Amino acid sequence: MNIIRFFRLYSGRPATGSRSALVRFTLLLALFSSPACRKEKPLQEGCPSVAATGRLTQAGPAGPFTYRTSGGGIIEINPKGSIALSHKQYPWFKIEVYGTAELPGGQSGISGNHQALNGKHLRDRAGSRSTFIFPDGAKLTLEAEGEAGPLISVTLYDGPESHRILFACNALSHSAISEAQTRELDAVEPDGEAAGIEFSGTWVRLVQLYTESTPGNKVHQRFLLAEISRDQPTWVIDHYDDPRLDHT
Numbered sequence: 001m002n003i004i005r006f007f008r009l010y011s012g013r014p015a016t017g018s019r020s021a022l023v024r025f026t027l028l029l030a031l032f033s034s035p036a037c038r039k040e041k042p043l044q045e046g047c048p049s050v051a052a053t054g055r056l057t058q059a060g061p062a063g064p065f066t067y068r069t070s071g072g073g074i075i076e077i078n079p080k081g082s083i084a085l086s087h088k089q090y091p092w093f094k095i096e097v098y099g100t101a102e103l104p105g106g107q108s109g110i111s112g113n114h115q116a117l118n119g120k121h122l123r124d125r126a127g128s129r130s131t132f133i134f135p136d137g138a139k140l141t142l143e144a145e146g147e148a149g150p151l152i153s154v155t156l157y158d159g160p161e162s163h164r165i166l167f168a169c170n171a172l173s174h175s176a177i178s179e180a181q182t183r184e185l186d187a188v189e190p191d192g193e194a195a196g197i198e199f200s201g202t203w204v205r206l207v208q209l210y211t212e213s214t215p216g217n218k219v220h221q222r223f224l225l226a227e228i229s230r231d232q233p234t235w236v237i238d239h240y241d242d243p244r245l246d247h248t
Contacts, residue, residue, distance in 0.1 A: 112130075210222075
């Protein structure tokens, strides 16, 4: 992104010759000169922490975090545990992303490499990224260190809102209501393996939609992963055979 454009976008005022504007510009220039904050890795410098905005709430500085989408979806993120997706109109369904990975120093952290529907393990993450999309278009993208490594970040996109949580810091590093910022962040972050959540009056389905390994290059391949019915929500029909797992 052009640095002048970034300055105008994030400061909310034009770049002028005033002393305060010059100070802000100098700080932004120093930030973007860091390799970790170039366009391909936005907002991942150090351990920044910002206040939650919009529909995102947090119980404490390190979470847990709860986001309610514009269409009724609920995303609960516990940086030290798991991630759960549900919906206020379908309380009988829940998608869980869980799993642990070893961290330096003998500690463990969340890997999020397992995906389950109502407690039924469906598949493991393929690659380092995975995405879930609600019917209202809200999107949750997870980035990890490989298929079974620890999570690096999760990013929420919902209309003009975008929010990012860094797991190395257990901190909210970005939270904004800005169509321009959200559009630009989404454009440079590949979704990886993207699954959509679909509803009817009687069932919920999880459907594979596409894979995006590099920004903007989506390979569409739609197939049914799993489904449940309102009458028998504990009976999960698993349509996907993960060749790495014996029980799927």
